[in-house]
Amino acid sequence: MIRHAVLVGAFVLTLTASAATQPASAQPAALEAEALQHFLAILRLDTQNPPGNEVLVVDYLKGVLEQAGIDVKILARDPKRPNLVARLRGNGSRKPLLFMGHTDVVTVDAAKWTHPPFSATRDGGHVYGRGTLDDKPSVAAGLMTMLRLKRMNVPLDRDVIFLAEASEEGNGPFGINYMVAEHWAEIDAEYCIAEGGGVVREGGQVRFAGVTATEKIPHTIRLVARGIAGHGSVPLQSNPIVHLSQAIVKIAAWRTPMRLNDTTRAYFEGLARISPPDEAARYRAIVEGRDVEAVQDYFAAHAPLFHSLLRTSISPNITKAGYLRNVIPSEAEATLDIRALPDEDMPAFLDRLQALIDDAAIEILPGATGNGRPAAPPSRLDTEAFKVIEAANRRVYGVATLPTMLAGATDMAQVRARGVQCYGIGPMIDREDAAKGFGAHSDQERILEDAFEKFVRVHFEIVRDLAASR
Ligand SMILES: [Zn+2]
Structure with a gap:
């Protein structure tokens, strides 16, 4: 039902926004096919870092964006490892919105892969390949969001900036560090949306959407x-x-x-609201400071991520x-x-x-x-951006959004440190998948096709609702 309602909504919006300029084929099913085609093409470009060779993806994106009439800038410390910035101009009444995705992936041991790592093989409702989770969905969704805003000619209150960045894995000198140091004006924004969050599905049930507001x-x-x-x-x-x-x-x-911050407190409170009673009791105990040693013993043995989120590890x-x-x-x-801890x-x-x-x-x-x-201080949870993300997740996934702290690290750290409010989003993942060896950085990295489609949709709706003229 939710899926159907969203499709109908998108269709109506497409027609009313720009019936004159919209190609007849650009209805949701065609859009999904187009998004998947770009995603598969990007996955098939070998951007293992090292050496990176992100120019492959940048050339691809540049071709597609320019054909759609969107100006791009290529900014590079090393010509083989460029960053791409595409911008749609708004009326300037609000500060820009930045969204980014990194074009490099971690290296592969090809012999260990059932489906070759750069084949983007579709099998049983999944797409397999290096980068299917980390982070080529952000790159493909960013591309689709730009294309749709441009085609629909959506009037914008703020500039919308898409950054396809190099060199995220290992935090090298060619990507965000270069952009922040040398080209800050190109990406300066009020809000930033990037990788790091994700929608958690467990036993086939969507449980919640995690949005990262800070990281360790x-x-x-x-x-x-x-x-x-x-x-x-x-x-x-x-x-x-x-x-x-x-x-x-x-x-x-x-x-x-052990120490909670605003983000982790809200996270455990939110988990308590949506979890079965025995689990909920543990989360409540942490928030209320009761039996914390016993609960931490449990986390250390059975939920090591929670144990890590409570402390400097x-x-x-x-x-x-x-x-x-x-x-x-x-x-x-x-x-x-x-x-x-931050x-x-x-x-x-x-x-x-x-x-x-x-x-x-x-x-x-x-x-x-x-x-x-x-x-950097955690991004605020009372912003328009967080509310828009919450609403989009509710529409597309039908679940609550919980703010989370990432135990790992992303390029949002550098952007947050410049005072931008940054939120990490991500596709829906089966919680069981990582333990089976299908997670990010694994030898059988994969994404549900349905999760990719939903991610493209929610990405677009977040950007549209944050940037379209009121
Ligand atoms: Zn990543």
């Missing part, structure tokens, strides 16, 4: 243990492998302080030590992946870490702070 800040920290080298036949108390191991055990056992992910069986090494090193006082946090480890043989060396991604 990654920090890389190295622990270096030093001792005296010696013969393996004579064990030493100073063995740095032993010291490092003890430190890692202490870190693993440390439950860093630490995961030891690399160790390097030793080189011969009979040699006690003089050094051992661990790399910690710290994901900080308001974390990192120097104070590292002081606490030092006190916890309490070992003079171990030095804490700060690595890349934020991996180049700056901290």
